[in-house]
Amino acid sequence: SRSLSKYFKAGDEIIVSNSDHEANIGPWIALQDNGIKIKFWNINTNNYQLELDELNSLMSDKTKLVAFTHASNILGTINPIKEITEFVHSKNAMVCVDGVAYAPHRHLDVQDWDVDFYVFSLYKVYGPHYSLLYGKEAVLEQLTGINHYFITKDELPYKLQPGNVNFELAYGSTGILDYLNLLYDEHFSEKDSLLNSRLKKVFALIAEHEEEIVSPLIEFLKSRSNIEIIGETCADKEIRVPTVSFIVKNRKSSEIPLQLDPFKMGIRWGDFYARRLIESLKIDHIDGVVRISMVHYNTKSEVEKLISLLNNII
Ligand SMILES: Cc1ncc(COP(=O)(O)O)c(C=O)c1O
Structure with a gap:
């Protein structure tokens, strides 16, 4: 900016x-x-x-x-x-x-x-803090650029960096592709030589799995009259990612994740720095929403366990 x-x-x-x-x-x-x-x-x-x-x-x-x-x-x-x-x-x-x-x-x-x-x-x-x-x-x-005056306009991307490259993080970032390639090798027997088409296939698989694991969670949340999903109430991979937020009637959002911590279920609460959104929905921004953020390495059995724990505490 x-x-x-x-x-x-x-x-x-x-x-x-x-x-x-x-x-x-x-x-x-x-x-x-x-x-x-x-x-x-x-x-x-x-x-x-x-x-x-x-x-x-x-x-x-x-x-x-x-x-x-x-x-x-x-x-x-x-x-x-x-x-x-x-x-x-x-x-x-x-x-x-x-x-x-x-x-x-x-x-x-x-x-x-x-x-x-x-x-x-x-x-x-799945990469480093970069x-x-x-x-x-x-x-x-x-x-x-925002960098030194002697770094000229045609020095892209250098001129836009606030300082020198962080070599450790830059090199560490290449591990993201290693990881995605490993996922490809694990799941596809044919060997596609184009990186982009390998990535497309891996992410299509990820999208499918994510829809599969988010569906039962959304169905559970919808089945409870004291829970309001804040966002889309459908699991369709074209419509949402498996980041699901909700509030519970007469309960503080902050209470709920803490009760799951002992079971090693890491869900969180708050405004997640989208405070303007939370405020526009007339939700207290300090307590905010409960958020469950899943990714492709979460399993069906983890979701079943999460649902059963939520069922006990809400
Ligand atoms: C949608 C979105 N945008 C931006 C950010 C900020 O990213 P960073 O933590 O790299 O500053 C976050 C962090 O959670 C985020 O969820």
């Missing part, structure tokens, strides 16, 4: 979604100091959707960028990234998409989606 801000002028507008983690809101709001106007794209609190009609009503010829999340880290809903991006581009603006809650679960294809910027944390995709920013080369080339 700091590099891009040099290309925006006072009066230009940026739209941020209120369903985002603060990581994709705060850095844009900081540009208000340069006279940039920030508008909020609020979710429909009845169906938890970010709606294009609402976005359309916020767009103007001054809109330069729309920042939104690919999947909310609370709701688990997958936003239609390609459709939103196409719409924003039709209004001559760019998109910056937060992929942190999506990237652990599905295959990424920034070129197909045609996004301008896509950001996620490598520790969420992050990744994708940007279209033509856009990145124009940006002024």
Whole structure:
């Protein structure tokens, strides 16, 4: 946002979604100091959707960028990234998409989606505490770096790094591909020579398994009249990732995970830094929601155990 801000002028507008983690809101709001106007794209609190009609009503010829999340880290809903991006581009603006809650679960294809910027944390995709920013080369080339003055404009990606490369983490990140390749070898007998097609197959398998393990959990939560799922109430892999949040009538969210800890079930509560979303849903942001975040290495029997424990304590 700091590099891009040099290309925006006072009066230009940026739209941020209120369903985002603060990581994709705060850095844009900081540009208000340069006279940039920030508008909020609020979710429909009845169906938890970010709606294009609402976005359309916020767009103007001054809109330069729309920042939104690919999947909310609370709701688990997958936003239609390609459709939103196409719409924003039709209004001559760019998109910056937060992929942190999506990237652990599905295959990424920034070129197909045609996004301008896509950001996620490598520790969420089974790697080290390091992050990744994708940007279209033509856009990145124009940006002024935040690094030393003698690092020139054409030094990509170096000019955008706040310091030297962290070699340990950069090299450690290559282990993510090793891991995904191992998953491929474990599950597919034919040997596809193209990395991208191996990754597509692995993530298709991951999506299938995730739908299978999230389904019984969602069915259980729906069957309880004192539980309200905060987000999509369907398990469809096209619609959600297996990050499921809920609140329990007359119970504090903070009580519930603590009762599962002794059984080595790690679920958590709070606003998960998506405080604006929690507040818009009129939920106390300190207590927040209970969140169950599953990934492909969770098993059916773990979910059965979780359901039976939840059944006892709620
Ligand atoms: C959706 C989402 N965006 C951004 C972040 C922030 O990522 P980091 O922890 O790398 O700052 C998180 C962290 O949980 C997240 O869930």
